[in-house]
Amino acid sequence: MRSLLPVTDQTPAERTGPPTGARTPADPGARTAGTRASGTGRAWSLDELADAYAYPALPADGAWLRANMVSSLDGAAQHEGRSQPLSSDADMRIFGTLRALADAVVVGAETVRREGYRPARAREAFAARRRAAGQGPAPAIAVVSASLALDFSLPLFTEPLVPTLVLTGAAAPPERLREAERAGVRVLIAGEGRGVEPATAVRVLAEQGLRRLLTEGGPRLLGHFMAAGVLDELCLTLSPTVTAGDSQRIAHGPAMAVPARFTLAGVLEEDGFLFTRYQRV
Numbered sequence: 001m002r003s004l005l006p007v008t009d010q011t012p013a014e015r016t017g018p019p020t021g022a023r024t025p026a027d028p029g030a031r032t033a034g035t036r037a038s039g040t041g042r043a044w045s046l047d048e049l050a051d052a053y054a055y056p057a058l059p060a061d062g063a064w065l066r067a068n069m070v071s072s073l074d075g076a077a078q079h080e081g082r083s084q085p086l087s088s089d090a091d092m093r094i095f096g097t098l099r100a101l102a103d104a105v106v107v108g109a110e111t112v113r114r115e116g117y118r119p120a121r122a123r124e125a126f127a128a129r130r131r132a133a134g135q136g137p138a139p140a141i142a143v144v145s146a147s148l149a150l151d152f153s154l155p156l157f158t159e160p161l162v163p164t165l166v167l168t169g170a171a172a173p174p175e176r177l178r179e180a181e182r183a184g185v186r187v188l189i190a191g192e193g194r195g196v197e198p199a200t201a202v203r204v205l206a207e208q209g210l211r212r213l214l215t216e217g218g219p220r221l222l223g224h225f226m227a228a229g230v231l232d233e234l235c236l237t238l239s240p241t242v243t244a245g246d247s248q249r250i251a252h253g254p255a256m257a258v259p260a261r262f263t264l265a266g267v268l269e270e271d272g273f274l275f276t277r278y279q280r281v
């Protein structure tokens with residue numbers, strides 16, 4: 001993997017050693033992240049990836065909402081209903097690193113239903129970093145749903161290391177609320193109607209001490225967050241694939257009146273995949 005931005009002495013592919021500005025793992029045996037692809041530089045350790053994607057320092061009452069999405073070259077956010085065909089080993093390492101840095105992973109109910117979401121696991125490679133940041137062993141998953149049409153008997157709800165949360169509106173179906181309660185699932189109300197209001201969702205999670213937020217979509221949830229102007233950062237993987245067809249883009253829903261401007265904060269590359277990081281201006 002190499003950093004194209006910021007430009008470092010790792011930008012030319014063939015050099016060795018840690019990228020300038022990135023922390024050298026204190027442990028010489030620290031694990032490296034995956035395989036080295038020819039022409040794409042050496043593998044980065046998980047520590048180096050975690051440094052590159054560190055959340056900014058936040059004020060006491062602040063929160064930071066980052067999204068991590070993958071898109072094909074022609075803009076598809078999924079192929080045959082899943083994002084995995086667009087992904088790569090390096091993409092999954094970054095996906096895992098972003099999870100490991102987060103207090104909570106916010107995800108739309110349809111992604112949970114379609115992708116068979118499981119609870120986040122504790123990873124030894126990030127344990128010390130999480131402890132030092134005052135975080136539990138793994139991020140909480142926070143599922144956003146208006147209908148609460150979720151299978152509460154799934155491991156996501158029955159076996160998490162950190163209890164899975166459900167965010168919904170005050171007008172959520174009462175029988176489904178009772179079902180969630182019977183299953184011992186914690187439901188947080190983050191909207192006055194049926195739906196969740198994005199700014200309220202961020203505030204409600206922050207009140208739970210969950211301030212380093214990561215959303216993994218899907219497109220309809222991300223569309224809501226974008227349109228409400230609460231997205232601080234987009235970690236977008238550009239996958240060197242084309243799919244044609246009529247797949248959704250990474251954000252879907254009513255258009256914003258004026259395009260919101262983001263600024264490029266970083267670009268990593270491996271195997272032709274670009275791992276971009278954009279932040280709200």
Ligand SMILES: NC(=O)c1ccc[n+]([C@@H]2O[C@H](COP(=O)([O-])OP(=O)(O)OC[C@H]3O[C@@H](n4cnc5c(N)ncnc54)[C@H](OP(=O)(O)O)[C@@H]3O)[C@@H](O)[C@H]2O)c1
Pocket residue numbers: 068069070071076077078081082083107108109110111112114115144145146147148149168169194195196197198216217218219220221222224248250252
């Ligand atoms: N390319 C990527 O990086 C990526 C990432 C994630 C997912 N995906 C793909 O995206 C597809 C699923 O995405 P999607 O856009 O159809 O669905 P989604 O955004 O994952 O979920 C939509 C559902 O989330 C709930 N929801 C969203 N916004 C809400 C709000 N403001 N208030 C209350 N509930 C809200 C609703 O759940 P209820 O219906 O329960 O009310 C809604 O039906 C899958 O094929 C998945 O593979 C791709």
